[in-house]
Amino acid sequence: MTEPTAWIAEIGITRPNGTAETLFVTDTPIRPFPHNDPDRPNVVYRSRLAGPPSYSVGTHADLSRLAGDVGAGQLELLNGDGAVSYLSGCAIGTVHVRMGREGQYWREWSAVLTVRAEPPQPTLSARSAGKVTLPLYDLRASLDSDIVTRTYGGGNVGAVGYDGTPDAGKGDTVPLCIGRPLNVPGKAVNTVSRTWQIDDGPIGSAGTLYDRGDLANLTLVGTSTPAAFDAVALTATQYARDLSRGLVKLGGAIGGDLSMDPVGRTDAGETAATAIRWALTKRGAGSIGDTLASWAPSATIGAWWPGAVRYRELVDLMARSEGAAVLPDALGRWQVARLDVPSAPxxxxxxxxxLDIGVDDQDLAVPVWQVTVKGRRNHLVLDRSRIAGALYDTDREVWLKEEWRKAVAKAEWVKARWGDDARAVEVDTALTHQSDMEALAARLLTLFGPRPDGTPRRSLFVVVPLTAARLGWQLGRTLHLSYPREGIADDMLLLGMQPAAPSRHLMRLRFFG
Known part of the structure; x- marks a missing residue:
């Protein structure tokens, strides 16, 4: 098939009475699917689509900062007779869009989109035919909800309970701990029993305990069950932990701020890949695709949030830590696109x-001369008045005063050649080892800096015929682009795609490299 002959959409809806159903629509009249179609036998698609959806998807909103993006667009339904006006009262769920030709089995039609829709927007007019517009967003939009929903109820009674009090902690969100974050203060959940919470649990370890940044020198008293932890009697130089609930209890007062180097949730692992898979599985939007399932980076990560955090924040942070993007494909399967110098198209x-070519993002064509990767985050920054005196004028004091460690990769010759136009970029990560930060900084400098021959990299868009094969290209992969009249014969990264643009038989692709 060289061009699509029809576009079909399946729109999940829930009526006001709670009945769930699917609306099957097409932009071109087609016969029902065959009776022996294994997926859609005899299914009828009504001619209601005003045309293919206008929709654009990309790996990043800001490539230089590795800032995440959300694919967006809209789908229009013809409503001149008012037949789909009822959608205004319905909740819209997942929308699946395919293209193909009459006579094919449903599974032979090319998947284009699996997205979520916002509430319908009807067009009301006495002088023109009505339409109902569905705003579309890819599944990354479903990540804009809180990971942890439990809050403290304030129900402590003296030393009993780990739920805060009406005056201290009530209504706060329980913290979240992933990987191996550094110098975490925890959340004080009972000041009478001197108990802190790192995460709802289970966690791997409370790690080393610090008093004002120095070793707390407390002795661990083992407790085998939550009940034993609740009842444990501690001396002033002892502490206990309940890993199943992420709790730490001290036997006596310490000199100042408590902090720890914990090992976070046991089900989320200690790498960007395991943390992302945990978050996406917990969220339940889409499924894990093959590239994300097999992704196995070795760098250790660590992050701790004292309160509410959205799934998208966690996924974007972890993806940045590996110089990658995580996004859904046309079937709603989460895939990973690791950004590197284009190779193996x-x-x-x-x-x-x-059919058309031009500059996509002029800013990306200006070479980068310096990349700063921030990591090894200190989650409890202290000034000298809160630091143990034994640490004064030591490297540890310096460490405690700064929130981030940095790895900087530079190409001074780029700065000399391009002057003030040369760019410097900075990326926040959850990396916990300096060597991993340095490796990422060097990789990004090579990616965003000039090519090996010294010429700036290009950011281009091209318009080409829309084909099933091109719809199957995953973002982040390398393609070879040849346009001799402009001296272009380069391997480039595919970073964005807009099907059916600028017309139904074409597509717009975005490249960098």
């Missing part, structure tokens, strides 16, 4: 296939 686009 999966396909090519020649001059004869290009």
């Amino acid at each position: 999966i396909d090519s686009i020649g001059e004869g296939q290009i």
Whole structure:
């Protein structure tokens, strides 16, 4: 098939009475699917689509900062007869869009989108045909909800309970601990029993305990069950922990701020990949795709949030820590796109296939001369008045006063050649080892800096015929782009895609490299 002959959409809806159903629509009249179709036997698609959806998806909103993005667009339904006006009172769920031709089985139609829709927007007019517009967002929009929903109820009675009090902690969100964060203060959940919470648990370890940044020198008293932890009697130089609930209890007062180097949730692992898979599985939006399932980076990460945090914040932070993007494909499966210097192209686009070409993001064409990767975060920054006196004028004091450690990669010759136009970029990560930060900084400098021959990298868009094969290209992969009249014969990263643009038989692709 060289061009699509029809577009179909399946729109999940829930009526006001709670009945769930699917609306099957097409932009071109087609016969029902065959009776022997294994997936959609005899299903009828009504001619209601005003055309293919307008929709654009990319790996990043800001590539230089590795800032995440959300694919967005809209789908229009014809409503001149008012037949779909009822959608205004319905909750809209997942929308699946495919393209193909009449006579094919449903599974032979090419998947284009699996997205979520916002509430319908009807067009009301006495002088023109009505439409109902569905705003569309890819599944990354479903990550804009809180990971932890439990809050403290303030129900402590003296030394009993770990729920805060009406005056201290009530209504606060329980903290979240992932990987191996450094110098975490925890959340004081009972000041009478001197108990702190790191996470709802189970966690791997409370780690080393610090008093004002120095070793607390407390002795651990083992407790085998939550009940034993609740009842344990501690001396002033002892502490206990309940890993199943992420709790730490001290036997006596210490000199100042308590902090720890914990090992976080046991089900979330200690790498960006395991943390992302945990978060996406917990959220339950889409499924884990093959590239994300097999992704196994070795760098250790660590992050701690004292209160509410959204799934998207966690996923974006972890993806940045590996110089990658995590996004859903056309079937709603989460995939990973690790950004690196373009190599090993999966396909090519020649001059004869290009109907239009131009600069996509002029800022990206200006070379980067310096990359700063921030990591090894100190989650409890202290000034000298809160630091143990034994640490004064030591490296540890310096460490405690700064929130981030930095790894900086530079290309001074780029700064000398491009002057003030040369860019410097900075990326926040959850990395916990300096060597991993340095490796990421060097990789990003190579990616965003000039090519090996000294020429600036390009940020381009091209318009090509829309084909099923091109719809199957995963973002982040390398393609070879050839356009001799502009001296272009380069391997480039595919970073964005807009099907059916600027017309139904074309597509707009975005490249960098």
